[in-house]
Amino acid sequence: NENGEVDAAPESNESEYLSPVTVGGQSLNLDFDTGSADFWMFSSSMPLSQSQGHSTFNASKSSTWSVYKGASWEISYGDGSSASGTVGFDTVDIGGATVTSQAVELATGVSGSFTSDVNNDGLVGLGFSSINTIQPQQQKTFFENIMDDLEQPVFTADLEDNATGSYNFGTIDPSEYTGDIHFTAVDKSNGFWEFASDTYTVGGNKSQCQTCSPAIADTGTSLVLVDDDVAAAYYGQVSSAVYDSSQGGYTYNCTESLPTFGIAIGSDYTATLQGADITFAQIDSQTCFGGIQGNSGGGIQIMGDILLKQFFAVFDGGNETFGVAEK
Numbered sequence: 001n002e003n004g005e006v007d008a009a010p011e012s013n014e015s016e017y018l019s020p021v022t023v024g025g026q027s028l029n030l031d032f033d034t035g036s037a038d039f040w041m042f043s044s045s046m047p048l049s050q051s052q053g054h055s056t057f058n059a060s061k062s063s064t065w066s067v068y069k070g071a072s073w074e075i076s077y078g079d080g081s082s083a084s085g086t087v088g089f090d091t092v093d094i095g096g097a098t099v100t101s102q103a104v105e106l107a108t109g110v111s112g113s114f115t116s117d118v119n120n121d122g123l124v125g126l127g128f129s130s131i132n133t134i135q136p137q138q139q140k141t142f143f144e145n146i147m148d149d150l151e152q153p154v155f156t157a158d159l160e161d162n163a164t165g166s167y168n169f170g171t172i173d174p175s176e177y178t179g180d181i182h183f184t185a186v187d188k189s190n191g192f193w194e195f196a197s198d199t200y201t202v203g204g205n206k207s208q209c210q211t212c213s214p215a216i217a218d219t220g221t222s223l224v225l226v227d228d229d230v231a232a233a234y235y236g237q238v239s240s241a242v243y244d245s246s247q248g249g250y251t252y253n254c255t256e257s258l259p260t261f262g263i264a265i266g267s268d269y270t271a272t273l274q275g276a277d278i279t280f281a282q283i284d285s286q287t288c289f290g291g292i293q294g295n296s297g298g299g300i301q302i303m304g305d306i307l308l309k310q311f312f313a314v315f316d317g318g319n320e321t322f323g324v325a326e327k
């Protein structure tokens with residue numbers, strides 16, 4: 001079988017987790033992203049002004065590279081960032097799990113936030129290929145390509161706070177979690193690891209959702225973006241909290257102790273965050289920016305790294321389920 005395991009190192013402000021990936025013999029640090037389905041990298045055909053400080057992939061130095069003639073890609077994300085470029089096929093190795101003809105997208109242009117994030121040399125999309133942006137023909141993700149060769153058609157994410165975690169392709173390592181894994185059915189029709197989430201708790205008190213948007217497990221988004229009524233209910237219990245439009249979200253006094261927050265993962269488990277794990281960033285000597293924010297009516301709730309790093313997460317492509325366990 002083709003199982004593989006790689007580290008997931010939290011970068012500086014822990015806004016993402018980077019893992020070493022080898023493409024055509026060249027190694028880059030990429031961000032594994034279950035919230036998108038494009039595998040793209042900084043490339044040598046970018047203007048130096050945009051690739052400065054990054055590792056870049058040089059197709060002319062790969063003996064296994066083949067061009068996908070006439071193909072292109074272009075992606076934009078909800079934080080306003082974007083990237084675009086050309087396409088080819090190469091051998092991709094992630095911790096020993098190898099795909100010999102993976103569609104690989106070379107950036108010829110990226111937005112400023114990617115340029116300035118020098119630790120991040122690109123993304124490995126681990127969502128479903130129905131949202132891959134390659135034209136004229138969408139291409140499969142690394143996981144879709146390798147799934148049938150794995151011991152089990154799964155990958156797991158163990159993201160850590162202030163420590164190196166791991167991604168595992170093909171096995172569920174019992175040493176990485178405790179107790180049961182709580183699985184829920186995934187609806188992949190929107191291209192995400194999407195599941196129902198109809199209740200939430202604040203300070204241990206359970207509430208029925210109002211908007212009740214489906215939730216997605218998204219290792220590529222730092223924050224937890226919930227329906228606006230849920231965010232308002234949470235910060236309504238934080239006396240110093242205000243919605244600060246200049247910061248783009250709820251802020252509060254860093255000295256205030258935050259209530260717990262729980263979100264349903266399907267119908268029989270609530271993933272609960274301790275208050276101390278909810279602050280995303282300190283913005284000045286007294287003010288903190290919350291890791292839970294509203295989705296501005298976006299119609300989906302995004303369970304990002306703030307939540308995922310507190311659990312052991314299982315993405316099961318065989319059963320089309322998503323599960324979390326304590327660790």
Ligand SMILES: O=C(CNCCc1c[nH]c2ccccc12)Nc1scc(-c2ccccc2)c1C(=O)NCc1ccccc1
Pocket residue numbers: 016031033034035036076077078079081113117120218220221222223298300302
């Ligand atoms: O795109 C991803 C996962 N890849 C992120 C790659 C990435 C984008 N900048 C990066 C910077 C560094 C590393 C990876 C990335 N998830 C999803 S599903 C629906 C939305 C969405 C759509 C519309 C409106 C809102 C969300 C997003 C989204 O845009 N998240 C990013 C974000 C981040 C912050 C705030 C909002 C949304």
